[in-house]
Amino acid sequence: LNVLIIVFTEMRDKLRKWREDNHRNSEQIVDVGEELINEHASKLGDDIWIIYEQVMIAALDCSRDDLAWTCLQELKRQFPGSQRVKRLAGMRLEALEKYEDASKQYDSILQDDPTNTAARKRKISILKAQGKSAEAIRELNEYLEQFVGDQEAWHELSELYINEHDYGKAAFCLEELMMTNPHNHLYCEQYAEVKYTQGGLENLELSRKYFAQALKLNNRNMRALFGLYMSASHIAASPKVNATVKKANVKYATWATNQINRAYQVSYARCLL
Amino acid sequence: MSIKLTTQAYCKMLLHAAKYPHCAVNGLLVAEKQKEKKKDSHSTPILCVDCIPLFHGTLALAPMLEVALTLIDTWCKENKYVIAGYYQANERTKDFRPNQFAEKVGARIAENFSEAAMIMVDSTRFTMGCYEPILAIYDHHENKWKCRDCNADCFEDWCEAQKITSALLEGRSYESLIDFDNHLDDLRNDWTNPEINKSVLHLC
Numbered sequence: 029l030n031v032l033i034i035v036f037t038e039m040r041d042k043l044r045k046w047r048e049d050n051h052r053n054s055e056q057i058v059d060v061g062e063e064l065i066n067e068h069a070s071k072l073g074d075d076i077w078i079i080y081e082q083v084m085i086a087a088l089d090c091s092r093d094d095l096a097w098t099c100l101q102e103l104k105r106q107f108p109g110s111q112r113v114k115r116l117a118g119m120r121l122e123a124l125e126k127y128e129d130a131s132k133q134y135d136s137i138l139q140d141d142p143t144n145t146a147a148r149k150r151k152i153s154i155l156k157a158q159g160k161s162a163e164a165i166r167e168l169n170e171y172l173e174q175f176v177g178d179q180e181a182w183h184e185l186s187e188l189y190i191n192e193h194d195y196g197k198a199a200f201c202l203e204e205l206m207m208t209n210p211h212n213h214l215y216c217e218q219y220a221e222v223k224y225t226q227g228g229l230e231n232l233e234l235s236r237k238y239f240a241q242a243l244k245l246n247n248r249n250m251r252a253l254f255g256l257y258m259s260a261s262h263i264a265a266s267p268k269v270n271a272t273v274k275k276a277n278v279k280y281a282t283w284a285t286n287q288i289n290r291a292y293q294v295s296y297a298r299c300l301l
Numbered sequence: 302m303s304i305k306l307t308t309q310a311y312c313k314m315l316l317h318a319a320k321y322p323h324c325a326v327n328g329l330l331v332a333e334k335q336k337e338k339k340k341d342s343h344s345t346p347i348l349c350v351d352c353i354p355l356f357h358g359t360l361a362l363a364p365m366l367e368v369a370l371t372l373i374d375t376w377c378k379e380n381k382y383v384i385a386g387y388y389q390a391n392e393r394t395k396d397f398r399p400n401q402f403a404e405k406v407g408a409r410i411a412e413n414f415s416e417a418a419m420i421m422v423d424s425t426r427f428t429m430g431c432y433e434p435i436l437a438i439y440d441h442h443e444n445k446w447k448c449r450d451c452n453a454d455c456f457e458d459w460c461e462a463q464k465i466t467s468a469l470l471e472g473r474s475y476e477s478l479i480d481f482d483n484h485l486d487d488l489r490n491d492w493t494n495p496e497i498n499k500s501v502l503h504l505c
Contacts, residue, residue, distance in 0.1 A: 052323060055473070089323065159393055190361050193401065225363040235364075250485045254368045295488035 036068045040075065047082055054089035057082060062095060077106060084116055088123040096120055111137050115146050127154050145175055152184075161192060179205060186218070195226040213245035217252045224259055229268050235259045236280065250291065257284035303346045304332070304386060304418045304438065305455055308462040309501045310352040313478065313494060315431070315466050317354040318390040318422050320475040327406075328354040328480065329369075330386035330420070331377055347416055348457060349385055353492055354480035360389070361402045369481045370409075376493075385414055388436075390422035397423040399439060404446060411441045419446055431467040434459065465504045474500060 039060050046057060061083035069076060084099035100120060103113045114137050121130035131154060134147040141147075148171055155164035168185045172178065186201035202219040209215055220238035223231045236259035242252035260280035263269060269277070310330055317326050330349040355369050370384070377383055387410055389403045399407070399421050407419035419439040426435045438455060439446040453459035469475075474497055483490040 157393065159396060187359050190359050193361060221362045221364050225361070227363075250488065251365060254485070255364045258364050258367055292488055299489050 036064070036071060039064050039068075040072065040079075043079060043082060047078070052089070054086035057086035058090050058092060058095065061086065065099075077103065081112075081116060085119065088119060091123075093120070093124070096123070111141060111144060112146070115150060118147070118150055122150070122154060122157065127158060130154060145171075145178065149181065156188070161188060164188060165192070177208070179208065186222075190222065195222050198222050199226070211245055213242045213249050213252065216242035216245060217249055217255065220252070220255050220259070224255065229263065229266055232259050232263050232266075236263065236277070240280075250288075253284055253287055253291070257281055257288065260284065303440070303449065303455070304330075304349055304416070305346045305457055306330075306349050306462070307351070307457045308465050308505070309498060310349045311434075311436075311456065311462045312466045312469060312501055313352040313354060313497060314388050314420075314422065315427070315435075316469060316475040316478045316497065317352075317357075317480060318424065318427065319470055320478050320480075321357040322424075323392070324357040325360050325390060325392040326354065326357045326480070327360050327387065327389040327403075328352055328356075329373060329384050329410075330388060330418070331373075331382040332385035334377075334381045334383045347385055349418075351382070351493075352388070354478060354494075356482045357480060358482070365481070365485065366406070383414055384410055385416070386410065386418040386420060388420040388422060390424055394424040397421050397425065397437065399446060407439070407441065407446065415441075417441060429467060429470050431463045431470070434462075461505065465501055468504055469497070469500060 042060055043057065043064065045051075046053060051057075061079060064072070064079065065076070065083060072079060080099040080102050084096045084103070087093070087096035087099065097120075100113070100116060103110075103116065107113050114133060118130045118133035118137075121127075121133060131151060134151050137144050137147040152164050152167045152171065155161075155167060165185065165188050168181060168188065172181055172185065175181065182201045182204050186198045186205075189195070189198035189201065199219060199222045202215055202222060205212070205215045206219060216238050220235040220242060223235035223238065236256060239252045239255035239259060242249050243256060246252070260277040264274050264277035264281060314328065314330075317328060320326075329352070331351050331353065332347045332349050335347075353369075353373055356365065374384065387403065387406050389399070389406075391397065391400070399419055403419055403421065407417060411417040419441075421437045421439070423435045423437060426433060434451050434453070434455065436451045436455070438449045438451050440449055441447075456462050478497060479490045479492050479494055481492050484492045
């Protein structure tokens with residue numbers, strides 16, 4: 029009996045960790061979550077509702093409409109008239125590619141609550157799913173004028189711009205994110221990648237600085253380390269730089285090479301353990 | 302002028318796409334380096350023996366792609382391979398045409414290998430059974446990419462490729478597939494995927 033309790037706790041904790049990390053490992057969530065719901069529902073207490081939501085979304089990812097429907101019904105029964113559940117019903121319609129019906133669902137949420145950010149973002153997701161990138165970008169910009177602190181939205185917008193090769197605007201979005209999250213090494217590193225991609229000496233130098241900054245914030249960020257090496261090497265090789273700048277960048281590139289080699293040696297050693 | 306794929310190359314491409322169904326994915330194909338160009342070399346197809354999965358998610362950024370090309374080029378030289386192709390599966394299922402980025406990378410590879418191919422994965426026909434090849438192969442002709450029909454002839458052994466890819470999909474081997482992004486997250490992750498290569502050999 030003890031073994032069963034341990035198994036149950038492990039499963040519940042796994043689901044919680046995946047929720048907190050916003051992991052999209054939907055097949056695993058369905059595997060663990062379905063068993064948890066079917067075998068251990070009574071032990072879950074109030075956790076069960078958030079688990080129904082998590083499993084439902086994962087089920088949609090895996091085309092398990094049967095499972096998604098079951099979860100949705102449980103949530104509808106427990107929370108009648110809830111906007112949050114209405115949004116989940118909308119997501120199910122999206123998964124079935126019934127985009128017009130889904131849009132109507134979100135519009136009805138917005139009628140009752142015009143500030144419902146989740147519904148607005150789902151509408152933008154529909155545009156993205158339909159390949160209407162220009163419209164998605166326009167709507168997302170409008171949304172961000174109103175909800176300027178929504179980090180997830182800024183990040184989504186940066187990705188949409190990158191896919192359209194509009195690196196200048198992608199950089200602007202990442203600048204917003206860096207301003208509000210100065211200790212986030214990932215935003216620094218992504219900004220550096222965008223600047224590098226934009227090209228030109230000035231952007232390369234900026235990219236090198238931000239790769240370096242990302243490394244300062246997290247010295248294990250391999251992308252930042254490689255990026256530092258690449259940008260410094262390109263600057264050193266540029267015919268437009270003077271001898272001082274060239275020398276400095278050769279130094280940075282050499283330092284980065286040594287750090288990269290060390291990192292590989294450490295990882296090989298850990299492999300053997 | 303045309304390329305053929307081994308089971309291992311096809312398999313790992315599809316496993317990569319299956320691991321990240323909600324993302325765009327891309328990668329490289331490698332062929333064995335030909336010792337000499339024979340007189341009728343243009344009639345012998347290039348055999349792509351392996352596939353290196355690169356990235357998932359946002360593909361269109363330069364620095365990590367350059368790092369990957371550099372490291373993989375070195376690995377190719379050590380193993381007498383040459384980078385012979387590029388594959389991409391777009392984020393949206395219905396979107397299986399090559400975009401500007403795919404053409405750019407393809408052109409870059411063609412600079413070093415004139416018979417380079419660009420391959421787009423058609424996710425709309427992606428099934429567990431793998432009953433038909435789901436690739437569109439593009440050849441570089443006079444600065445344009447021309448689509449070639451992909452059928453069983455594009456494979457070293459289509460029956461084997463179909464059987465083994467399907468078996469690995471059913472067995473969820475894609476969960477352990479490593480791409481270059483995974484390698485950058487943790488250097489211990491091996492983008493040559495030796496375990497999956499073993500599984501393919503085992504099933505042959």
